[in-house]
Amino acid sequence: MKSLTVQAGDDRYDVLVASLEDCRSRLRDHARGRPLTLVTDEHVWSLHGERVSAVIPCEPLFVPRGEDAKDFAHLQLLLTAFAERNLDRSTAVAALGGGAVGDLTGLAAGLFKRGLRVVHLPSTLLAQADSAVGGKTAIDFLGQKNLVGMFHQPALVIADVSLLETLDDRQLRAGYAEIVKYGGIGHETLFEWLEDHGAALLAGNREYREEAVWQSVAAKARMVEADVTDRSGVRALLNFGHTFAHAIESAAGLGQVLHGEAVSVGMVLAMTLSAELEFCSHQDSARLRRHLADSGLPTTLAETGVDRSQLLPLMRTDKKNEGAALRLVLSRGIGDAFLSDGVEEATLGDFLARAD
Ligand SMILES: NC(=O)c1ccc[n+]([C@@H]2O[C@H](COP(=O)([O-])OP(=O)(O)OC[C@H]3O[C@@H](n4cnc5c(N)ncnc54)[C@H](O)[C@@H]3O)[C@@H](O)[C@H]2O)c1
Ligand SMILES: O=C(O)C(=O)C[C@@H](O)[C@H](O)[C@H](O)COP(=O)(O)O
C-alpha cells in the first residue's frame, strides 16, 4: 500500500493507492456502523458492486454514466436521496466511478447540510490519477463545463488499480492524457518515464499503472496544498490544455469528446501556440504530440469534428479569465508550464483558424 496525506488548508486526508480489501477498516471508520451511501452508475456497479459490498455494506444510488450525470437534475436527485436517508455529518457518502460521478457526488456532499464527508473510490484511470484528489467538484450548466461547483475536499481517497481491468480502451487512454499532463507541466522525468513505459501501462501492466497514478497524485497534492482554492496561479497549471479542452467538449456537445481526449488535443494546441510564440522549442512541441499520438490519443482539432469558429467565444468564458484578458497555460518546454495573460484574442483567433 502507498499512502500520502494531503493538507489542503484546514482539510487533511489520506490518498491510498491500495486494494479495497486492504482498506476495509478505513472505510468502516467512515461508515460508522451504517451501510455506506455510495453513488455510482449501473455499469460500474454491475462490474464491481459485489466486491465493494463484500468490503463494506453499501446502499447504492445510481446516476447515468459519464458526463450526463453532471447536471442539476442529478444533483437534486442525490440531495433528495440524502435527505430521505437523513444522512448526517458524522457519516460519509462514497463515490464509486469516474470523474463525473466524483464531481457530482462531491458537489452534493459539499452542499448537503453544508458539508457531508465524501470518500472517493475512483474507478477510471483519470479519476485515480487526477479528479479524486484536490476537492474540485462541479456540474455542467448552460452547455459549459463545470460552470457550477465548489471546493469540497474528500475525507479519504482509495485508488485500487485492479478496478481498471474492466475499463474500456477509449476511457483508459483518455485518463492517460491527464497523466501525461503531469509530466508536461512540471516533471520532465515523469514524461520520459511515460515515453518508456506508457505503452506497457496502457496494455495492462499493474505495477506501471500504480506508479503513474502515484506520481500524478503526488504531483497534484503538492500543487493543491500550495493553492487550495485556485487563487495564486500554482493550481492553475493543472489546467494545461484545459482552456482549449473545455471549449472543445462544449462545442462537440458535452459527453461526445471525452474529457481526456479533449485535454490531449488541448495540450497539443497549447504547446504548438507556445512554440509559435517562441516560448518553447518546436522539438518539445512535436515530442508531446508524438507521445500522445503514439498512445492512441487524438492530437488535432480535425479529429474532434468540432466547428472551430465556436471555440474562441467558449474560451472567453473560462474560469481562469479575469476581465478581458484570456488566461492560458503555456509552456517553456516539457515539464515547464506557466500561466499567461499575454496572448491577444486576435492572435488566438488566427491560431485557432489554421491549427491542424
Ligand atoms: N474534479 C477534478 O479535479 C477533475 C479532474 C479531471 C476531470 N474531471 C472531470 O471528470 C470527468 C471525466 O471523468 P472520467 O474520465 O473518469 O470519465 P467519466 O466519469 O465521464 O465516465 C467514466 C465511464 O467509464 C465507465 N467506468 C468507470 N469505471 C469503470 C470501470 N472500472 N470499468 C468499466 N467501466 C468503467 C463509467 O460507467 C462511465 O461510462 C469530466 O467530467 C471531467 O470534467 C474532474
Ligand atoms: O484540480 C484542478 O485544479 C484541475 O484543474 C484538474 C483538471 O484536470 C480538471 O479537469 C478540473 O475539473 C478542471 O477544473 P476547472 O476549474 O477548469 O473547471
Ligand SMILES: [Zn+2]
Ligand atoms: Zn482535466
